[in-house]
Amino acid sequence: MRLSRRELTIAAGLILAFAVPLTATLLLTRSEAADSKPQPKSASVRMHRLVLPINTDDPTTMRALISTSLNLPKYYQERNEAFTIEVVAYNAGVHMLRADTSPVKDMLRVLRTVNSNIRFVVCEATKLGMERQEGRPLTLLDDVDLVPSGPGRIIELQEAGWSYIRS
Numbered sequence: 001m002r003l004s005r006r007e008l009t010i011a012a013g014l015i016l017a018f019a020v021p022l023t024a025t026l027l028l029t030r031s032e033a034a035d036s037k038p039q040p041k042s043a044s045v046r047m048h049r050l051v052l053p054i055n056t057d058d059p060t061t062m063r064a065l066i067s068t069s070l071n072l073p074k075y076y077q078e079r080n081e082a083f084t085i086e087v088v089a090y091n092a093g094v095h096m097l098r099a100d101t102s103p104v105k106d107m108l109r110v111l112r113t114v115n116s117n118i119r120f121v122v123c124e125a126t127k128l129g130m131e132r133q134e135g136r137p138l139t140l141l142d143d144v145d146l147v148p149s150g151p152g153r154i155i156e157l158q159e160a161g162w163s164y165i166r167s
Contacts, residue, residue: 048076048083049162051154054093059103062096065167066107073115083117086157090123090150094130097122099139108141123150 050072052065069085076083095101097120102108111118124146131138147153158164 046081048081049157050083050085051157051162051164052085052087052167053150053154053164054087054089054096054167055091055150057092057095057101061167062104063107065096066104066111068165068167069111069115069118073117085115085118086153086162087118087120088123088147088150088153088157089121090126093150094122094126094138097141097144099141102141105141112143120144121147121150121153123153124148126150 052068054062054065056062065087069087072085073083089097096104096108099105108120120141120143122140122144125148127138127140127146154164
C-alpha cells in the first residue's frame, strides 16, 4: 500500500507534534537525581555578613544590638561558617560610639575582644551636624570609621548581599 503525499505530510506532522515536545520535556526536566554519580558538595566556607543599624540613643536598643553581635557569631562558629558584622550608627545612634556619651562603651570593649570580625562606622553627615549643633568636635571611640552616609552605607551593603537585622 502506497501512501499519498497528503497522508505522509499528516503522519509526519503528527509524529513531530508529539516527538518534539516529548524530547524537549525530557531534556529540560533531566534532574541531578537521575545522574548515576552524586555531586560533591562545595568545599568553600559560607560567609555570612550582617549589617546592624543603630539610629537611637536608647541604651536598651544598644544593648540588644550588642547581644546580637555576641550571640550570632557563636552560632555560626559552631557550624564552622564565617561571620562578619558591620554596625552602622547614624542620627541619635551615633551616641553609642561617642567617647563622651556612650552608655555602652564598656560593653563595646568586651564585644571587640570576643568578636574580631566586627566593624563600627559612623555617619559623617550626622557627626558634622552634631559638631555644628554642639559647637565643638566630637571624639569617637577607638577603631570607629566614618562613612559619608549611614543610610547610604546600609543600602550599599544590602545591595552587595548583606543581611539586615533591626534591633
